[in-house]
Amino acid sequence: MTAAATLPPLRQDLSLHAGPPDPDGAPTWTLHDPAAHRFHQLSWPAFELISRWPLGRPDAVLAAVARETTLALQAHDLQAVLQFLTQHHLLLPHSAEHSRRLARAADASRSSHAMWLLKHYLFFRIPLLRPEPLLRRLLPLTRGLFRPGFWWGVAAAALLGLFLVSRRWDEFTHTFSAYTSPGGLLGVGIALSLAKVLHELGHALTAYRHGCRVPAMGVAFLVLWPVLYTDTNEAWKLSRRQQRLQIAAAGMLAELALAAAATLAWSFLPDGPLRAGAFLLATSSWLITLGINASPFMRFDGYFLLVDALNLPNLHERAFAQGRWWLREALYGFGDTPPEAFPPARQRFLIAFAFATWLYRLVLFFGIALLVYHLFFKALGLLMMAVELGWFIALPVWRELKVWWERRGELRWNRATARSLGVALGLCLWVLLPxxxxxxxxxxLSHSESQALYAAETARQTGAAVPEGATVTAGQLLVRLTSPELEQRLKVASLQEALLRWQVEQQPLDSRLLQEGQALHQRWQAAREEVAGLGRQRGQLEVRAPFAGTIVTAHPMLADNAWFTRGERLFQIVGAAGSLKVEALVDETDLATLRHREPGPSRFIANLPEFGSVACATVQLDAVNLRSLTQPALASVYGGPVSAVQQGQELRPLNATYRARLTDCERHTLDRELAGQVWLQGERRSLAAAAWLHIVAWFRREAAL
Incomplete structure (x- = not known):
């Protein structure tokens, strides 16, 4: 740029606003572009140059800055500002080349119909309300919400509500299970909608109170999922960081205040949909606010709070730039300078934040892709899942790989490339070698012979019982129970049977009985069967050992004249030999490996660390997958690792599951069944082969549905 050159004019609609000082204490300004509705943060030198831009000539601008400030700026500083203004289209068209550049930018911003549909499927907004007239009327009525006394009251209500809930915790955690009816679900929907409306009103009222314009409120669709939004972009005009922090936190504070009130209200409301709604507000508002809105890894409230707290606008983009720079240097040692100069501690934070955000988004977007796949029919679900994975996961990775490929000519043999090559070879060997x-x-793990013995009826113990730890023989009497109710029923049934027997015997001699014919014999037979059945029930009250073994557990209340209810467990007896067995559940991807297993022991490792492990020599695999699980401890509905659902009285596995029986196990003291994991020796395979088997099994399973 020569001294004779003329600076292109700025657009007349631009405006400058004072901003908060940067971390070094230097003043900053915000440049507002109303046409694009963007805000650009300016440093002190950039502000001084732009504020004197109307002077028109580079030498005049630099001379004015030198004369009126303590800055000593050069032509390259002015050139950098000119490039920034040109890049963001902040200058008036002043030449044919500038007009052509604007035309090229406009053409580049246009997208094909497919790309337009893709972008608007992933995210689009529908403004529904221009809220400023409403905010103008609400602001005088809500002034008390911005006073410290109100928030001290909210804190007191939250503490009192949590204290009352802690005294009825079991009832609180089971509240919602009783309200799955249409009326209860309607109350749930109303409660969630109320929370989200108050969240957005909190942002809007706080922004309007601080003098910002709130042009629109509406619904944004993120992967077709509706979320409310409020346009508070003008918060960047505010010069006080505290005001911007209040706007960003207002939505979460509104929800937390609602959650505090709902938690307190739950303790006093009667059962019904209203109480279910209070429960949902008291739980979802806490969880959603703290778990989602407070997260800085997506552009929610937590992100903007962190941006204002650190005074780092465009935090994600700047952190990602630092993360990409660090990754390239760690892998290839290009020797590039960092994209921005930060103190070492701040730079390390940005790099760690970038990798944490990438990991968070990887898990989140993969979960959304699976959710989308299962919400729609197969063809549409598969297409939408491919779009999710491609746009949010594969495309960013492809862009970075493309940069690596374009810079392959800059690669040199150095410590970074040697380390990367060694790590890559190690990973390849780890994944590909079998x-x-x-x-x-x-x-x-359980005993080969193990059985629990229960009280057949509500009954009273008569005499002494065999103690715990005793060795018993098959058929030995363990305890005798008597049931007065059963004895009375048996006595009545015996008298009835005796009467009917006498009538049958007298039937040939009595014309009245003779008229009843065969029906009398059938009633007598039924009475005899009832007496026999009640006799068998009385016999079951004599609890006997089903096989020779040892009593490992006995009811602690066993004593003469003690009462026990029907179905109450009295004894647990195991076989005298003390042999153990293991029942394992394997999925179909591991079945092929185990069918070609090499001879060798397998080992059971209990979830109870102090128990240790047990080796077993023999393994038998079922050829047919299980229809139902016989081990409830392994089912997911009871906290186990096997995905299952409860259907009536059965536990049905969600995936193809096969049983492996392990016998000839080491002897070990065992007083109850133990859940754990078993290591089964199988055919050698690599991680890549195992992953391929899982993928093939998934495709087969999904294709069969």
Missing amino acids: WQRGVTAPAV
Whole structure:
């Protein structure tokens, strides 16, 4: 740029606003572009140059800055500001080349119909309300909400509500299960909608109170999922960071205040949909506010709070730039300078924040892709899942790989490339070599012979019982119970049977009885069967050992004249030999590996660390997958690792599951069944082969649905 050159004019609609000082204490300003509705933060030198831009000539601008400030700026500083203004289209068209550049930018911003549909499927907004007239009327009525006394009251209500809930915790956690009716679900929907409306009103009222314009409120669709939004972009005009922090936090504070009131109200409301709604507000508002809105890894409230707290606008983009720079230097040692100069501690934070955000988004977007796949029919679900994975996960990775490929000519043999090559070779060997020889599966360890003995009826103990730890023989009497009710029923049934027997015997001699014919014999037969059945029930009250073994547990209340209810467990007896068995559950992807297993022991490892492990020599695999699970401890509905659902009285596995029986196990003292994991020796395979088997099994399973 020569001294004779003329600076292109700025657009007349731009405006400058004072901003908060940067971390070094230097003043900053915000440049507002109303046409694009963007805000650009300016440093002190950039502000001084732009504020004197109307002077028109570079030498005049630089001379004015030198004369009127303590800055000593050069032509390259002015050139950098000119490039910034040109890049963001903040200058009036002043030449044919400038007009052509604007035309090219407009053409580049246009997208094909497919790309337009893709972008608007992933995210689009529908403004529904221009809220400023409403905010103008609400502001005088809500002034008390911005006073410290109100928030001290909210804190007191929250503490009191949590204290009352802690005294009825079991009732609180089971509140919502009783309200799955249409009326209860309607109350749930109303409660969630109320919370989200108050959240957005909190942002809007706080922004309007601080003098910002709130042009629109509406609904944004993120992957077709509706979320409310409020346009508070003008918060960047505010020069006080505290005001911007209040606007960003207002939505979460509104929800937390609602959650505090709902938690307190739950303790006083009667059962019904209203109480279910209070429960949902008291739980979802806490969880959603703290778990989602407070997260800085997406552009929710937590992100903007962190941006204002650190005074780092465009935090994600700047952190990602630092993360990409660090990754390239760690892998290839290009020797690039960092994209921005930060103190070492701040730079380390940005790099760690970038990797944490990438990991968070990887898990989140993969979960959304699976959710979308299962919400729609197969063809549409598969297409939408591919779009999710491609746009949010594959495309960013492809862009970075493309940069690596374009810079392949800059690669040199250095410490970074040697380290990267060694790590890559190690990973390849770890993934491709068949070093894995076993399969780990959930399992239950128990005695080969084990049986629980229960009270057949509500009854009273008569006499002494065999103590715990005693060795018993098959058929030995363990305890005798008597049931007065059963004895009375048996006595009545015996008298009835005796009467009917006498009538049958007298039937040939009595014409009245003779008229009843065969029906009398059938009633007598029924009475005899009832007496026999009640006799068998009385016999079951004599609890006997089903086989020779040892009583490992006995009811602690066993004593003469003690009462026990029907179905109450009295004894647990195991076989005298003390042999153990293991039942393991393996999925179909591991089945092929185990069918070609090499001879060798398998080992059960209990979830109870102090128990240790047990080796077993023999493994038998079922050829047919299980229809129902016989080990409830392994089912997911009871906290186990096997995905299952409750259907009536059965536990049905969601995936194809096969049983492996392990016998000839080591002797070990065992007083009850133990859940754990079993290591089964199988055919050697690599991690890549195992992953391929899982993918093939998933495709087969989904294709069969």
